[in-house]
Amino acid sequence: MGIINVSNATFSYGEENIFENIDLEINPGEVFCLFGPNGCGKSTLILCMMGVLALTDGQITLGNRNVRGMKPPEVARIAAYIPQSHEKPFPYKAIDIVLMGRTAHTSTFSPPTPTDRRIAEEAMEKVGIIQFRDRPYTQLSGGETQLVLVARALAQQTPILIMDEPTAHLDFRNELNFLEAIVKLVKDSSLTIVMATHFPNHAFYFEGTGIKSGLALMNNKSITIKGNPVEVLTEENMENVFNIKSKLISYTWKDETLKQIVPLETF
């Protein structure tokens, strides 16, 4: 039994199915990449996992409870969410944003306690962004903003972290920096991570750092194949899902044999 179980999940807007008959089992302590082309329904599936959208059919359990019957604060104490892009409505300080991770731990008419503030500061230290504490987060770069959101998720103190293409708007260095932060968190605090991505090599990256990693390939409204990165990211699967020729290459770095899949041409 996984910490997240998706069984026979179908979601539709009106007549059209966004995805159908999806089965997934995500185990505790695993980094699970949900991989697929744009518009394949990854984000929708993630919102269903968070209980923000309701499945048309099937069910999703979070820590053995059907997410359908859970109240928002109950979900938020099990799973934290990092969105793909984050609109910045007002120039809050970075610490104010991180503090909002404590919402599920405070009641309607009470502000956060000093304990909540301490937890928020610790989360920022853990992610290594405590120096941005009092900066308006509208002045932070894309990479720094994502780290603020990671700190916010940590302040939520959940066993699960769900991310929707968190590196989509980051440059080369910031992307790597972000992945390193995630790896450190998984190793330090045995988080379970679900991450939608359209970079297949993220899965290889996690595997290369020695973290238990799983991967599901989502295409044509359903999961085409799932397993560990080596089983899923084959030249044959790239051809079937993306219609591209690709090459799986191996290289050695610090005495470890690592893998990457490199796109070559479309056809």
Place this chain on the structure above:
Amino acid sequence: MIIVVSLFIGRYPLSFSEVFTALGFKLGLVQEPVPSTHLNVVWDVRLSRAILGTLVGASLAVSGASFQGMFRNPLVSANILGVTSGAGFGAALAIILFDGQTLFIYLFAFGFGLIAVVLSYLIGTTYKATPTVMLVLGGVVVSSIFSALISLLKYIADPFNQLPSIVFWLMGSLASARFSDTLIAAIPMSIGVVGLLLMRWRLNVLSLGDIEARALGLNVFVAKSLAIFFATLATAGAVCVSGIIGWVGLVIPHIGRMLVGNNNEALIPVTISLGAGYLVIVDNIARTLTGSEIPLGILTSLIGGPFFIYLIRRTKARGW
């Protein structure tokens, strides 16, 4: 402080000691009889006006700040949701139907204020996930419908008794303040202001948008409804007793943002005090500037409009 100062200002000439004696008599501290006109001026007119101004200013300002936060739009205020014109229509209707009985004016203004918000909200939720723009558009539609209805009421109102009282009331004034009125109006305004004050940290979370707020563990529908309820209660209470006073809900929160930033934890209390102080000062100007009193709503618009342009120009470079 400002309340105390306004006790000594006014058209009716009273010396400092006369003001003190009048106050002392009312509080049982002074035994010798005081001229009843002095009592009236100090107690019923100046003090109750100052208290009313405090409440109305705080209500309008805090509801503006809250609407700005929850709709993630620094350019909205209570007027946007149609609360003001809804309440205005309700009160005007009560003036015509029930000959201006106080109780009915309150009930109708409050009822129609709420109806206006609910209508705006329903229009806004035609599409799933309540997008902010639709809500604002809904408010604009509802607001213009109620404005038209107010004009209709003015057209059919009895031109000798009802029309003047509707027109003067709509211009916005604290002149109606008597101690009993102030007490009745204080109830909805206080509930609204205190409610928003308690919820102020949640307003931060709401401003992140529905999906993120929900993922952070906020029951968005309940929190938004509560915040709208409190803000409407405060606004409708203010409109009931003082008519339509514009611009306070837009300008004051922005001054607050310039002073303490955008975190509602600090902004909401600051907005409440600024709004209260501002309205009492403007009211003092309104009743002393000329021989006959200038309606307060006209003054706040005259001051607020240009000041807002100045604010926009100043903050243009730095965002909000």
